Amino acid sequence: MTHDHPPRIPTKNRSYRTMSNTAARGRIVALAIAGIAALALSGCAGQSETPGEAPAAEGGTCAPEDIQLIGQVRNETNPYEKAWLDGGDAFAESVGLTQTRLTYDGESPKQQEQLRQALSTGNPECMVLNVLPNGDSDTTPIVKEVDNAGAYLVTHWNKPADLNPWDGHDTWISHITFDGKDAGRQIADAMFEAMGGSGGIIALQGILDTAAAKDRFIGLQDALAENPDVELLDEQAADFDRTTAFNITKTLITKHGDAIKGVWAANDDMALGALQALEAAGMDGVAVVGIDAVPEAVQAVADGTMTATVSVDGPWQGGIGLAMGYCALTGELDVAELSNEQRAFFAKQTLINADNAEENLTPTANLDDFACDNLFDRVTGPVS
The missing domain is CATH 3.40.50.2300 (Response regulator)
Structure with a gap:
C-alpha cells in the first residue's frame, strides 16, 4: 500500500509561538531574544522553523520523528485484531514512523508486563499507546501505569463503567467502543x-x-x-x-x-x-x-x-488511536478542550449482509480518517 500524503493538519485550532517585533532594537535586547529563541528550540526536541514552513504548534511536546507508536491486541490469529494492527502500520507509515506491534495472547498479566516494559523504554512522554484491554478490570491498572509515565493512551472496548478519561486523566485521550x-x-x-x-x-x-x-x-x-x-x-x-x-x-x-x-x-x-x-x-x-x-x-x-x-472497521481502530496521540504530541489536538462525548464514545458500525458483502471484502485503512481534524468524525454518541 502506498500513501501519498500524511494526515491533514487542521488550522482551526492552531496557535503559534511568536516573538514580539516591538522589542527595542538595541544590541542587548537582540541578544536576549536570540537566547530565548535558542532555549525554545532546544526544548522542542530538535524542531526548527525554516522559511516557508509553519512554526511549531503551541502544546507540541515532541518532534514527529521522536514519537513512539505502540499498538497492542490479544493476538494476530484473530483476523480482526490483525487488521487492527495493520491499520496502525498504515497510519505510522503515512507519518514516516513505525508501529510497535504487541500481542499478549489473552493473558492479563502478560498485557500489563508488556506495557510496563514499553513505558520503561525510550521517552514515555513522546509515546502513544493504542490498547485493547483484555477485560474491563484490566483497564484500571493500564490507565494507572500510563498516567504515572505521562504517555498518551487510547483504549478500546473494555473499561469499568465508573472509570472515565475526563476524571483527572490528562493523557488518556479517549475510550472508543461500539454499541x-x-x-x-x-x-x-x-x-x-x-x-x-x-x-x-x-x-x-x-x-x-x-x-x-x-x-x-x-x-x-x-x-x-x-x-x-x-x-x-x-x-x-x-x-x-x-x-x-x-x-x-x-x-x-x-x-x-x-x-x-x-x-x-x-x-x-x-x-x-x-x-x-x-x-x-x-x-x-x-x-x-x-x-x-x-x-x-x-x-x-x-x-x-x-x-x-x-x-466495526478494525483498520480504523488500529490507526485512529495512534493518530489521536500523534496529533496531541505534535500540538494539533488539545485533549483538555475535548468534550466528554469525544473522550468516551460509541463509533459507527455497519451490518454486512448479502446485499453489501462484496464491497466489504477487503478491509483497508482510509488515511483521510486519521487527519487531525477528522479524528472524531465517526462518533455516534457518548458512552453512558
Missing part, C-alpha cells in the same frame, strides 16, 4: 429473518469479563423477547476463540441436533468455528451470524454460508 447491544440485536434480527421467524438457536458468548460480550448478549436477549417463536436452546462462553467455538458447537450439535436452526456468535472467529462444526456434521442451511466483518466471514456472507456480520 454492543445494537450489534447483537442487528445480527439476531438478520438471523431470525433467515430462519423465517421461528426455530431453535444456540448462542456463543465471548469473554464474559468484557463489556462487548455482555452488551452483545443483551442485544440477543432483547431480540428474543420480541420473537417468541425463536427458542434459545443453549448458550456457552467460547471466549471469542474459533477453536473453542468449534468444540462447543460440536457438543451442542450432539445435544440438540437438527433442532438448531441458527447460531448466534458474539464475534466472527466464533461464528467461523461454529460454521466448521456445522459443515463437519453435514448440517446445511443453518443461519450463522457474527460480529467484526473479518475478511473470511465477509466472504462467507458473500458465498451464502453465513448470514450476516457487523463491521
Whole structure:
C-alpha cells in the first residue's frame, strides 16, 4: 500500500509561538531574544522553523520523528485484531514512523508486563499507546501505569463503567467502543429473518469479563423477547476463540441436533468455528451470524454460508488511536478542550449482509480518517 500524503493538519485550532517585533532594537535586547529563541528550540526536541514552513504548534511536546507508536491486541490469529494492527502500520507509515506491534495472547498479566516494559523504554512522554484491554478490570491498572509515565493512551472496548478519561486523566485521550447491544440485536434480527421467524438457536458468548460480550448478549436477549417463536436452546462462553467455538458447537450439535436452526456468535472467529462444526456434521442451511466483518466471514456472507456480520472497521481502530496521540504530541489536538462525548464514545458500525458483502471484502485503512481534524468524525454518541 502506498500513501501519498500524511494526515491533514487542521488550522482551526492552531496557535503559534511568536516573538514580539516591538522589542527595542538595541544590541542587548537582540541578544536576549536570540537566547530565548535558542532555549525554545532546544526544548522542542530538535524542531526548527525554516522559511516557508509553519512554526511549531503551541502544546507540541515532541518532534514527529521522536514519537513512539505502540499498538497492542490479544493476538494476530484473530483476523480482526490483525487488521487492527495493520491499520496502525498504515497510519505510522503515512507519518514516516513505525508501529510497535504487541500481542499478549489473552493473558492479563502478560498485557500489563508488556506495557510496563514499553513505558520503561525510550521517552514515555513522546509515546502513544493504542490498547485493547483484555477485560474491563484490566483497564484500571493500564490507565494507572500510563498516567504515572505521562504517555498518551487510547483504549478500546473494555473499561469499568465508573472509570472515565475526563476524571483527572490528562493523557488518556479517549475510550472508543461500539454499541454492543445494537450489534447483537442487528445480527439476531438478520438471523431470525433467515430462519423465517421461528426455530431453535444456540448462542456463543465471548469473554464474559468484557463489556462487548455482555452488551452483545443483551442485544440477543432483547431480540428474543420480541420473537417468541425463536427458542434459545443453549448458550456457552467460547471466549471469542474459533477453536473453542468449534468444540462447543460440536457438543451442542450432539445435544440438540437438527433442532438448531441458527447460531448466534458474539464475534466472527466464533461464528467461523461454529460454521466448521456445522459443515463437519453435514448440517446445511443453518443461519450463522457474527460480529467484526473479518475478511473470511465477509466472504462467507458473500458465498451464502453465513448470514450476516457487523463491521466495526478494525483498520480504523488500529490507526485512529495512534493518530489521536500523534496529533496531541505534535500540538494539533488539545485533549483538555475535548468534550466528554469525544473522550468516551460509541463509533459507527455497519451490518454486512448479502446485499453489501462484496464491497466489504477487503478491509483497508482510509488515511483521510486519521487527519487531525477528522479524528472524531465517526462518533455516534457518548458512552453512558
